[in-house]
Amino acid sequence: MGKGSLLERLGLARKPMVTLSDFRERVIAEMLTRRPELRVDRVGDADIEYGEGGYSSLGRAYQYYRERPLGLEAIVAQIAERAVTEPEPAAPEELIVLVRPETFDPETKDELSRGLSKRLPGSLIAVVTVDKPRTYVFMTAAALRSQLGLDDDAIWARAMANLRDRLGSFRPTPRPGKMMGVKSDIGLAASILLLDEFWTYPDLASLGDLVVAPVERDELVIVPLSEPELLPALRNLVARRDGPAFLTDRLLLRRNGAWEEFE
Numbered sequence: 001m002g003k004g005s006l007l008e009r010l011g012l013a014r015k016p017m018v019t020l021s022d023f024r025e026r027v028i029a030e031m032l033t034r035r036p037e038l039r040v041d042r043v044g045d046a047d048i049e050y051g052e053g054g055y056s057s058l059g060r061a062y063q064y065y066r067e068r069p070l071g072l073e074a075i076v077a078q079i080a081e082r083a084v085t086e087p088e089p090a091a092p093e094e095l096i097v098l099v100r101p102e103t104f105d106p107e108t109k110d111e112l113s114r115g116l117s118k119r120l121p122g123s124l125i126a127v128v129t130v131d132k133p134r135t136y137v138f139m140t141a142a143a144l145r146s147q148l149g150l151d152d153d154a155i156w157a158r159a160m161a162n163l164r165d166r167l168g169s170f171r172p173t174p175r176p177g178k179m180m181g182v183k184s185d186i187g188l189a190a191s192i193l194l195l196d197e198f199w200t201y202p203d204l205a206s207l208g209d210l211v212v213a214p215v216e217r218d219e220l221v222i223v224p225l226s227e228p229e230l231l232p233a234l235r236n237l238v239a240r241r242d243g244p245a246f247l248t249d250r251l252l253l254r255r256n257g258a259w260e261e262f263e
Helices: 005-008 019-033 060-069 069-084 142-148 150-167 189-194 228-239
Strands: 040-043 047-050 054-057 097-099 115-118 125-132 179-183 210-216 219-222 251-255 258-262
Touching: 005 019, 019 040, 019 047, 019 060, 019 069, 040 210, 054 069, 060 069, 097 150, 097 189, 125 142, 125 150, 125 189, 150 189, 189 219, 210 228, 219 228, 228 251
Parallel strands: none
Antiparallel strands: 040 047, 047 054, 097 125, 115 125, 179 219, 210 219, 210 251, 251 258
């Protein structure tokens, strides 16, 4: 018996990637499970029209799935839920900034589909999101401006203020000779990359330049550059991670108050 067949029998073999067409069919099936009466039409290779004026382009979501194949079911369910649920308008107090892979909101000239995001090193983006009770809602920049009556700078400022309020006086606890893990327990650890006050906190700033692995949405792992013996363990930790919450296999360097990619 070959290794591959044994893994398949044990349910441990990685499933083959679904095609874009199959991905769209899974989304449609999930939408109809939630609302069987919903009218859904296929448009082009990747888009769908549904209900009274609903429209969804699945190319970006499919690319996100390809980056995180273990999250297929969760991604499909999230798309379907958003499509069949009429969200409440965004409110300023619901704004938050999340860190996600750049494939989540790729650069586009299409104003109608562009989110309010900023690029970060390590193939990451910071994106303004609406934090609803059941899920995060990723709205376009145009929708946010229209619903909130604010310009982009004001939206960013309010989202960042909300982020600081949510995290509170979050402080690191360095230990010499040890990798330092940072979790928020509310899904926002990766967003700490955006908070200068965290990285200038004396106990952390005193360590000098820092190598940081944003391994998951709610986990950062930090190593002082002055302790290079910890770097192999950090790289090994990143290499062993996978799953729908995984962010990037790139390492970041915090130097002179700014982020750059670490090789």
